[in-house]
Amino acid sequence: MPRLTVNPDRMLAELDHLRTIGVQGTGVARRAFSDADVEARRWLVEQMQSAGLEVVVDSCGNVFGLPPGDEPCLLVGSHSDTQPLGGWLDGIWGVACGLELARAALEGDGPRVAVVSFQDEEGRFGRLTGSSVWSGEMSMAEADACEDQDAHTDPIRFAQARQRASEIGPLGAVSPDRFVAYIEPHIEQGPVLDRTQGAVGVVEAIVGVRQWTLRFEGEANHAGTTPMPMRRDALQGYVAYAVALNDAFASLADERTVWTLGRVVAEPNAASIVPGAVTFTVQMRDADAGLLDRMAKTATTIAEQVADARGLKLIATPGFSVAPVPMDLRLRHALEQAAESRVPGRWQVMPSGALHDASNVARILPTAMIFAPSIGGISHNPAEDTRREDLALALETLGEGIVRMSNAL
Ligand SMILES: [Zn+2]
Incomplete structure (x- = not known):
């Protein structure tokens, strides 16, 4: 030898x-x-x-x-x-x-x-x-x-x-x-x-990477005069989404899977206006292509559920993807x-x-x-x-x- x-x-x-x-x-x-x-x-x-x-x-x-x-x-x-x-x-x-x-x-x-x-x-x-x-x-x-x-x-x-x-x-x-x-x-x-x-x-x-850009559209309105039940607050939709996604991924992912809500842009991003729209990225990385597929599906399904429950419009755009x-x-x-x-x-x-x-x-x-x-x-x-x-x-x-x-x- x-x-x-x-x-x-x-x-x-x-x-x-x-x-x-x-x-x-x-x-x-x-x-x-x-x-x-x-x-x-x-x-x-x-x-x-x-x-x-x-x-x-x-x-x-x-x-x-x-x-x-x-x-x-x-x-x-x-x-x-x-x-x-x-x-x-x-x-x-x-x-x-x-x-x-x-x-x-x-x-x-x-x-x-x-x-x-x-x-x-x-x-x-x-x-x-x-x-x-x-x-x-x-x-x-x-x-x-x-x-x-x-x-x-x-x-x-x-x-x-x-x-x-x-x-x-x-x-x-x-x-x-x-x-x-x-x-x-x-x-x-x-x-x-x-x-x-x-x-x-x-x-x-x-590891491979999957990324989506998601956008919730609601209605920008006066933060003093718009009653809570009448709001279509896109940023609150994002918050609910982030919590629901973390819960879902925690049971789906293995210990090495990572995901990141890395970029969040609220509009108009003003203290006295109910946020009318929020655009954000969700990125998932794992060595298992099948798991990445399931995570990407879950990420968009939860976004649809949040949008439906809150009267928001959802726009979901796939971003970069590496096997x-x-x-x-x-x-x-x-x-x-x-x-x-x-x-x-x-x-x-x-x-x-x-x-x-x-x-x-x-x-x-x-x-x-x-x-x-x-x-x-x-x-x-x-x-x-x-x-x-x-x-x-x-x-x-x-x-x-x-x-x-x-x-x-
Ligand atoms: Zn290097």
């Missing part, structure tokens, strides 16, 4: 260095194709080359480090760009794991591993732009048209920004055919592992076995509540994800952190998982 002996200290030292590129206080600012992002990618290219990997930077700025030989291999990585002001681990920890695994595999007799850092995962231009184009989810022309969301005036487009890819390393194209599977290590960005003192999470699926993305079972089981061997009793199977590059890559390659805990569940924030021993444990678990995967595939 091939072996893979990883060096967690080497990975941690590289993370410490990467943190200095774009550092702002305890956080990091490396927007896609900013000076700091290009510098970090160039530094990654140097480490990949000195590890004996062949580097190819594609036209999106995705950086690939490929082991010698033509046989298809595992691909491990994530992204090295950040939110406008992000934490020091979001994305880059997965790239650092990929680099360490690819290097350790070459040093020993481990299975061949390639590493990737996808570009613009954090949406300076599009959303998960680099992995969207690479997986065929988005055309290059569509990506090129995306404008810089950070700019207040005269935004540049992705087409212009990606000219900087040539500053990062040797340009070329990397076909997904070169890989047998994709594994994305990522910090959890939520509180579940931290709260349960878990060391490792094995992702079962990346859940299940992870590959064979890869998942390899990670579960590795976790049971490395951190017995301190791991769990869990959904990912956030979107990742894995959401795109799962369309074209068997895909799995492994989580490390986030202290306090904090992410997209300079306070984002994970204990160093947990980063090391998750890397070692992944190292064993990769060996098991290469036997299973």
Whole structure:
């Protein structure tokens, strides 16, 4: 059986260095194709080359480090760009794991591993732009048209920004055919592992999203002269709806289902006028598509009941919808076995509540994800952190998982 002996200290030292590129206080600012992002990618290219990997930077700025030989291999990585002001681990920890695994595999007799850092995962231009184009989810022309969301005036487009890819390393194209599977290590960005003192999470699926915009229309009227029984108060309808929805979802949902009444606009929003209309969003997220269907049905049925009971008119408009993305079972089981061997009793199977590059890559390659805990569940924030021993444990678990995967595939 091939072996893979990883060096967690080497990975941690590289993370410490990467943190200095774009550092702002305890956080990091490396927007896609900013000076700091290009510098970090160039530094990654140097480490990949000195590890004996062949580097190819594609036209999106995705950086690939490929082991010698033509046989298809595992691909491990994530992204090295950040939110406008992000934490020091979001994305880059997965790239650092990929680099360490690819290097350790070459040093020993481990299975061949390639590493990737996808570009613009954090949406300076599009959303998960680099992995969207690479997986065929988005055309290059569509990506090129995306404008810089950070700019207040005269935004540049992705087409212009990606000219900087040539500053990062040797340009070329990397076909997904070169890989047998994709594994994305990522910090959890939520509180579940931290709260349960878990060391490792094995992702079962990346959750899907359903969203509706609902509007109750009643009658705006004088708040002093309109008797209570004669009112058609849209905001009171919203309040009744929120209570009824929470009750219904509490019995329908499982412990990981989440829903949010995130945006509420009352009209005319004045102290002395009975509210005539209220428009609000209801968003539901879960890993189970069937449950999302039932929740969406319940959300609109309750709105109809509230509108009928209160003499309101209901306008219900479906909003954005993303299907859940299940992870590959064979890869998942390899990670579960590795976790049971490395951190017995301190791991769990869990959904990912956030979107990742894995959401795109799962369309074209068997895909799995492994989580490390986030202290306090904090992410997209300079306070984002994970204990160093947990980063090391998750890397070692992944190292064993990769060996098991290469036997299973
Ligand atoms: Zn991320």
